[in-house]
Amino acid sequence: MRGARSWFVVASLAALAAACADAPQAPQSTSSSAPSLAAGELAAAPCAAATARTVYGEINALLSSKDQTQARSLFRQVEAACDPASLGAAGAKAVAYYRFFLSVYFAIPSRVRGAAPAAASAQHFENVAVYVGLSTRFVEQHFTADGAIRVCPSADAPNGPCVVKTGDNAAGISVPNAALPGPNDAPRLFTVAPADPTECARDNLEFVPNCFQFDVTPALRGGERFDVDVALSVCVDDDEGRSSRLRLAHPEPGAADPKRVEVTPATDLLAAFGAEAPACGLHASRGPDVRGAGLLAAWQRLGAVAARGWAYLGPRTAFAVHAGVGGSVRELSPFGAVDPLVFSGTFDSERFQVGPFPAAIAAERGGWTSSYASPPASITVAESLGDLGTAPGDRVVVLNQGGGACAACPRLTLTGTLRGESGATPRTGTIADVGVYRVVWSSVQAKETAKLAPIDLQDRAGRIIARVAYRTVGSANQLVAYGRALTGPNADAAVEVVLGSFTVNARNTFALRVDLDAGTFQVLSINPPANPLAPPPPPLATLRFLQDATALEQYAIKFEGIDAGILGIDGVGVTRLPDRTPNQP
Numbered sequence: 001m002r003g004a005r006s007w008f009v010v011a012s013l014a015a016l017a018a019a020c021a022d023a024p025q026a027p028q029s030t031s032s033s034a035p036s037l038a039a040g041e042l043a044a045a046p047c048a049a050a051t052a053r054t055v056y057g058e059i060n061a062l063l064s065s066k067d068q069t070q071a072r073s074l075f076r077q078v079e080a081a082c083d084p085a086s087l088g089a090a091g092a093k094a095v096a097y098y099r100f101f102l103s104v105y106f107a108i109p110s111r112v113r114g115a116a117p118a119a120a121s122a123q124h125f126e127n128v129a130v131y132v133g134l135s136t137r138f139v140e141q142h143f144t145a146d147g148a149i150r151v152c153p154s155a156d157a158p159n160g161p162c163v164v165k166t167g168d169n170a171a172g173i174s175v176p177n178a179a180l181p182g183p184n185d186a187p188r189l190f191t192v193a194p195a196d197p198t199e200c201a202r203d204n205l206e207f208v209p210n211c212f213q214f215d216v217t218p219a220l221r222g223g224e225r226f227d228v229d230v231a232l233s234v235c236v237d238d239d240e241g242r243s244s245r246l247r248l249a250h251p252e253p254g255a256a257d258p259k260r261v262e263v264t265p266a267t268d269l270l271a272a273f274g275a276e277a278p279a280c281g282l283h284a285s286r287g288p289d290v291r292g293a294g295l296l297a298a299w300q301r302l303g304a305v306a307a308r309g310w311a312y313l314g315p316r317t318a319f320a321v322h323a324g325v326g327g328s329v330r331e332l333s334p335f336g337a338v339d340p341l342v343f344s345g346t347f348d349s350e351r352f353q354v355g356p357f358p359a360a361i362a363a364e365r366g367g368w369t370s371s372y373a374s375p376p377a378s379i380t381v382a383e384s385l386g387d388l389g390t391a392p393g394d395r396v397v398v399l400n401q402g403g404g405a406c407a408a409c410p411r412l413t414l415t416g417t418l419r420g421e422s423g424a425t426p427r428t429g430t431i432a433d434v435g436v437y438r439v440v441w442s443s444v445q446a447k448e449t450a451k452l453a454p455i456d457l458q459d460r461a462g463r464i465i466a467r468v469a470y471r472t473v474g475s476a477n478q479l480v481a482y483g484r485a486l487t488g489p490n491a492d493a494a495v496e497v498v499l500g501s502f503t504v505n506a507r508n509t510f511a512l513r514v515d516l517d518a519g520t521f522q523v524l525s526i527n528p529p530a531n532p533l534a535p536p537p538p539p540l541a542t543l544r545f546l547q548d549a550t551a552l553e554q555y556a557i558k559f560e561g562i563d564a565g566i567l568g569i570d571g572v573g574v575t576r577l578p579d580r581t582p583n584q585p
Contacts, residue, residue: 058123093132208325380397398566401563466523
């Protein structure tokens with residue numbers, strides 16, 4: 001979001017620059033229209049005299065009377081503090097100048113003059129930033145109802161939090177005073193503005209409009225972060241009734257992979273914003289809906305320049321926004337809501353009829369494929385199996401090799417493929433190959449003598465991340481995890497961990513945690529806890545990936561020539577987890 005100024009900002013400079021003189025001018029008398037300023041190139045170096053002259057010219061054009069006098073006085077303090085070798089003091093003075101200018105701009109009525117005060121004020125703020133060596137990019141929307149701009153801590157909320165939200169309530173940020181780094185919680189300028197959708201549509205997660213750029217001036221630098229969490233809010237289109245699971249995400253600052261996103265933990269908007277919690281009403285998305293991969297690709301082909309032009313000036317497609325999504329963060333960038341659910345496979349009676357399972361069918365998220373040898377092997381949809389699928393409207397998928405003990409049992413597979421595509425090399429960013437995922441499902445084994453009924457998490461090439469299996473050894477019915485040892489004398493060797501036992505026809509509900517960054521997985525549980533409010537028990541197993549898989553792309557059940565019994569499954573889900581916990585530095 002940094003870089004060259006947008007063309008409308010340059011245009012606003014041309015509209016202002018005609019009154020720019022070679023030296024600071026005396027205050028001018030109030031008039032009904034602001035004089036225009038002559039366009040001129042600004043020096044890029046901090047503390048440049050040419051930039052100061054432009055700033056003074058803008059003050060003369062935008063303000064009048066006492067406001068102009070006070071603004072010139074405050075900017076002289078910025079000049080006096082400006083030292084190219086040490087710009088911290090000048091930056092602090094610039095924030096004080098911004099605070100004063102905003103009090104004039106947002107007065108009722110506004111005391112900033114000109115035909116286009118929002119664009120002119122954005123250019124003025126950017127020129128002040130250039131003078132003191134700040135990298136912030138200001139845009140017209142910061143000064144309209146589409147965006148927001150405010151210095152925090154705020155004078156009207158000295159004890160915090162300081163709330164900065166757009167005039168239409170589409171986005172906001174709540175900043176506790178304790179969050180501000182530096183001595184005495186030094187004030188900083190916060191801005192919010194609509195951003196190009198492609199700034200938020202990253203990785204394999206579905207982006208749900210809208211996208212907003214959040215910034216702070218002076219910017220956080222050199223690994224600097226807020227001292228405590230700040231809360232963000234973005235209003236979203238919730239036509240699918242999924243707002244409770246949506247999460248805010250942003251391109252991870254400093255990540256080696258530019259497509260990497262950081263998913264934030266949820267935050268309670270009412271607790272974070274109090275009485276100023278944004279109330280989501282009717283808003284509009286900017287630019288095309290990028291929820292489909294094809295549309296996203298088409299949008300990206302427009303190029304960065306065209307995309308920015310559309311994002312700020314293009315037509316707005318209206319839709320009803322029903323919910324706000326909140327997240328807690330320690331740094332700012334473009335943020336938007338994403339759906340962390342990348343696979344959902346349930347078998348309700350509305351979509352699945354009792355009988356043979358289709359060779360291919362869409363899941364709620366992702367898709368299913370199946371294949372099996374000739375009868376008696378089968379993959380079918382059944383009303384229930386054991387105590388799985390007993391609720392009204394439920395269905396269960398049943399995998400059955402058929403017959404009794406067999407030396408070369410029929411092969412069959414049922415594969416759920418996660419949302420996204422493998423794409424080319426290097427990766428396109430549409431597969432789950434970064435981050436941490438939670439995988440859950442319910443299953444039941446209906447045969448006493450199953451030798452091995454494996455359930456695998458794997459990449460598209462079949463390389464196994466984690467295997468959990470039903471097996472019978474002698475008279476023991478076991479649930480087993482297969483992976484590689486994490487530590488110890490057998491580190492990195494293939495191992496198996498007995499998780500517990502199973503009862504024929506009794507449901508087991510599995511929960512696994514897959515860390516694609518660390519190359520490890522944990523079996524968290526094989527049945528729901530008796531008290532869901534109690535602290536979670538320690539993992540049943542923590543292992544390295546069984547094989548050298550680099551992505552989580554498929555949930556697969558593979559019966560491969562050994563008696564696997566009769567297995568029923570339902571309720572398969574794969575969800576991206578937040579990359580940090582609340583209040584984690």
